[in-house]
Amino acid sequence: xxxxxxxxxxxxxxxxxxxxxxxxxxxxxFFAGYPITPATEVAESMSRRLPEIGGIYxxxxxEIASMAAILxxxxxxxxxxxxxxxxxxxxxxxxxxxxxxxxxxxxxxxxQRAGPSTGLPTLVAQGDMMQARWGSHGHYEIIALSPSxxxxxxxxxxxxxxxxxxYRLPVILLADETIGHMTERVVVPPxxxxxxxxRRKPAVSREEYLPYEADPDGIAPMANCGDxxxxxxxxxxxxxxxxxxxxxxxxxxxxxxxxxxxxxNRDKIISTKNxxxxxxxxxxxxxxxxxxxxxxxxxxxxxxGIKAGLIKLDTVWPFPEDLIRAVAASSKTMIMAEIxxxxxxxxxERAACGACPVRLVSNYGGAILHPGLILSSIAKAAKGKL
Amino acid sequence: MTDKRERHILITGFGxxxxxxxxxxxxxxxxxxxxxxxxxxxxYGPEARGGACSSQVIISGEEILFPCVEEPEILVCxxxxxxxxxxxxxxxxxxxxxxxxxxxxxxxxxxxxxxxxPATRFAExxxxxxxxxxxxxxxxxxxxxxxHADALKKAVLESVxxxxxxxxxxxxxxxxxxxxxxxxxxxEQEQAKLQD
Numbered sequence: 184x185x186x187x188x189x190x191x192x193x194x195x196x197x198x199x200x201x202x203x204x205x206x207x208x209x210x211x212x213f214f215a216g217y218p219i220t221p222a223t224e225v226a227e228s229m230s231r232r233l234p235e236i237g238g239i240y241x242x243x244x245x246e247i248a249s250m251a252a253i254l255x256x257x258x259x260x261x262x263x264x265x266x267x268x269x270x271x272x273x274x275x276x277x278x279x280x281x282x283x284x285x286x287x288x289x290x291x292x293x294x295q296r297a298g299p300s301t302g303l304p305t306l307v308a309q310g311d312m313m314q315a316r317w318g319s320h321g322h323y324e325i326i327a328l329s330p331s332x333x334x335x336x337x338x339x340x341x342x343x344x345x346x347x348x349x350y351r352l353p354v355i356l357l358a359d360e361t362i363g364h365m366t367e368r369v370v371v372p373p374x375x376x377x378x379x380x381x382r383r384k385p386a387v388s389r390e391e392y393l394p395y396e397a398d399p400d401g402i403a404p405m406a407n408c409g410d411x412x413x414x415x416x417x418x419x420x421x422x423x424x425x426x427x428x429x430x431x432x433x434x435x436x437x438x439x440x441x442x443x444x445x446x447x448n449r450d451k452i453i454s455t456k457n458x459x460x461x462x463x464x465x466x467x468x469x470x471x472x473x474x475x476x477x478x479x480x481x482x483x484x485x486x487x488g489i490k491a492g493l494i495k496l497d498t499v500w501p502f503p504e505d506l507i508r509a510v511a512a513s514s515k516t517m518i519m520a521e522i523x524x525x526x527x528x529x530x531x532e533r534a535a536c537g538a539c540p541v542r543l544v545s546n547y548g549g550a551i552l553h554p555g556l557i558l559s560s561i562a563k564a565a566k567g568k569l
Numbered sequence: 570m571t572d573k574r575e576r577h578i579l580i581t582g583f584g585x586x587x588x589x590x591x592x593x594x595x596x597x598x599x600x601x602x603x604x605x606x607x608x609x610x611x612x613y614g615p616e617a618r619g620g621a622c623s624s625q626v627i628i629s630g631e632e633i634l635f636p637c638v639e640e641p642e643i644l645v646c647x648x649x650x651x652x653x654x655x656x657x658x659x660x661x662x663x664x665x666x667x668x669x670x671x672x673x674x675x676x677x678x679x680x681x682x683x684x685x686x687p688a689t690r691f692a693e694x695x696x697x698x699x700x701x702x703x704x705x706x707x708x709x710x711x712x713x714x715x716x717h718a719d720a721l722k723k724a725v726l727e728s729v730x731x732x733x734x735x736x737x738x739x740x741x742x743x744x745x746x747x748x749x750x751x752x753x754x755x756x757e758q759e760q761a762k763l764q765d
Contacts, residue, residue: 195597195607305613365636366593366609368600479634554635 186235189374198336198362199224199266201369202292203232205340206264208377211290212238213263215252217245217271220304221360222294225266246271250278253289254353258416260407262344266292268360270301272311272318279353280319281418283441286351286395286403288382290343293355294363295471297548307360308548309471309522315355316500322438324445326452327355327500329470333367339497345380346452350444351405357499359522361472361551385412393423395437401444445501454497455506459485463492465564466510468531469520470496473552477520480557489565499527507534516564520544520557540564574629576715577638580705581623581655582647584613587702591645592624594706594724595716599628602720608636621650628715643713645705646672647688664713668701673762684712684751685761691743695736703729703737704744711748718745 189208196204202225206214214229226242233240239256243249246267253263267275272293282289293315297308311318315327326346328339340356347354383404385392394414397403406412415425420437422428428437445452458481460466465484469477474495484491494510496503511517517539519528528543535541544552544560578595582588589611596607606629613622625638644659646652646667656678659665664682667674670690674683688704703725710718722741729737750756 193601195593195600361610361636364611366596368606475634475636482634551635551637 186232188236189377190371191373192371194369194371195366196333196369197224197364197366198330198333198358199294199364200228201333201336202266202340202356202358202363203228204369204371205337206290206344207232207236207238208337208371208374209262209341209344210379210381211262211264211344212236213253213256213261214238214265215241215243215249215256215263216265216267217243217249219268219271221296221363222266222268222271222292224363225292225294229266246274247278250275250282250291253291254278254282254285254287257287257289258408260409262288262348264290264292264344266294268294268296268304269298269308269311272314276314276318277320280321280323282353283319283323283325284321284418284420285416286405286441287353288344288347288351288405289353290340290347291353291355292340293357295357295359303549305360306549307472307522307551309357309359309473310524310526310548311357312499312521312523312526315357322442324442325355325500326350326352326445326498327357329357329474329496329499330362331471331474331495332362333365333369335497336362337369337371341377341379345378348380348382349402350448350452351382351402352441352445355500357471359471385410389413394425395421396423397440397444401440401447449501452498453501453503453506455503456495456497457493458495459490459492460494460510462490463510464490464515465518465561466492466494466514466516467518467520467557467561468494468496468507468527470499470527473520473522476552476554477557479554480520480561483554483558484561484565487562489561491561491565496527502527502530502534504530504534507531508536508538511535511538514539515567516540516542518542518544518557518560518564520552522546522548522552575633576628576643577641578626578628578643578645578715579623579638579641579655579658580626580645580647581621581651583650584620584622586622586647587699588622588647589613589624590728591702591706592626594721594728595626595709596628597728598716598720598724602723603716605630605716606633608633610636621648621654623651623655643709643715645709647701647705649673666705666709666712668705669759669761673764675764683761684708684748685758686744686747687759688744691747692740695740695743697736700733700737700740703740707741707744707746708748709744710741711745711752
């Protein structure tokens with residue numbers, strides 16, 4: 184029996200394995216990586232599954248090379264990804280920037296563990312939120328998704344590939360140790376029900392094609408190496424031909440497009456799950472594993488008669504500032520629940536813009552947030568205590 | 570009617586005993602064959618083998634949000650260290666299950682529902698102590714029926730290497746029959762080893 188690319192059916196697998204299955208279902212056929220807890224099972228699953236279906240798995244010497252390899256594979260016309268955790272994510276930063284500058288579709292899965300440095304290898308944290316946003320040098324926009332279950336590891340990995348192919352950039356899957364290692368039901372739908380997006384191909388002749396000439400929506404059709412089109416790929420600031428252009432004018436033009444192709448499409452990219460927002464007075468904002476604790480706390484608060492609501496960020500970047508601004512205007516308090524010293528809470532404060540007080544429920548990592556902790560913060564806020 | 574109550578189970582021991590695999594099989598049986606909701610999370614240190622290890626399983630008729638088992642109603646201990654570390658977390662009305670040869674309990678533990686089985690010894694008699702986790706699952710299925718025994722058996726067979734299926738099935742059956750005999754009173758439990 185030949186191995187299946189899409190394992191349609193009901194499974195009991197962990198988040199890392201679900202990520203692998205999502206990638207394969209999305210069409211990923213190249214993985215380069217270096218194993219690291221708690222992302223090892225992504226690589227392990229890939230090393231087993233990719234050869235079965237004609238893909239390529241390479242264990243690289245480190246994460247710098249891993250990131251470089253998936254960029255190269257993508258230019259070769261193959262959907263590619265890598266997976267890592269904090270220490271490896273740090274090493275990938277420079278080449279993530281290369282992927283952004285060269286507009287290379289690929290997916291980077293970061294199963295977050297507690298840092299800084301080697302930190303707590305086997306224990307949870309959500310401390311890389313700002314690193315995902317700003318970790319590579321220079322100014323850019325990024326897309327990052329944050330799954331809250333093994334099922335979402337599957338679903339969001341597919342979406343990460345679709346977004347990366349459409350908007351042409353490395354998309355970050357910001358998971359966490361608990362979600363990566365948690366085993367739960369994962370439903371893999373029939374192949375024909377899975378929506379797949381592939382990169383836009385040139386619509387002009389080889390003579391007319393310019394590799395960085397964008398369509399009106401800011402996205403440039405991509406010719407792969409070997410397609411017969413003339414391409415030039417560089418991390419230097421470049422013009423439409425892809426050739427280095429070393430002045431402020433070219434910089435302004437290129438970065439404006441890199442930024443605007445995400446910003447101008449943020450409504451299509453941003454995804455949240457909203458609970459009880461219609462009449463909520465205290466609104467919790469959370470993501471990843473912390474969103475599950477938050478959902479429990481919000482349901483418990485409702486049972487106690489407190490009008491609590493939840494915004495679960497499926498996409499953490501771009502941040503849903505329009506939604507937050509609107510909700511803040513009608514809320515008594517907003518609460519960010521996250522496992523770090525307070526990272527996304529800064530975005531929440533920025534977007535709420537003083538319309539309501541903002542609180543933080545957090546720890547520095549090593550354990551997930553207890554729903555009781557979030558509930559007591561909700562209860563205090565409902566009573567108007569700061 | 571769906572069972573709304575969450576069942577909280579903590580399986581503990583050291584790395585290499587198949588603790589996480591036991592939790593995985595239990596959750597798999599509940600999810601795939603009993604069509605319930607289940608989550609399995611694990612705790613372990615950076616060591617590959619020998620370190621303290623636990624797997625936390627929640628089984629429920631409804632969606633599970635918070636996946637941590639803080640106060641288990643069933644605690645399975647496969648090592649002394651795991652017992653010492655976790656017995657404090659067991660609910661007062663909870664069930665304590667342990668490997669007779671590997672854990673010395675205390676007289677005060679008799680306030681719990683208690684069951685023990687020489688799971689590792691039984692597994693060794695079948696050829697390899699690697700199957701102690703499967704013996705324990707068979708035992709668990711008899712003394713605390715969390716999922717249907719057939720579901721658990723299916724999940725065991727699906728989770729072990731094909732060449733070892735028959736032997737694992739024997740391990741499961743040995744554990745289950747031992748448990749059933751104790752429940753029925755046809756077999757007296759061996760003397761537990763006590764610390765005090």
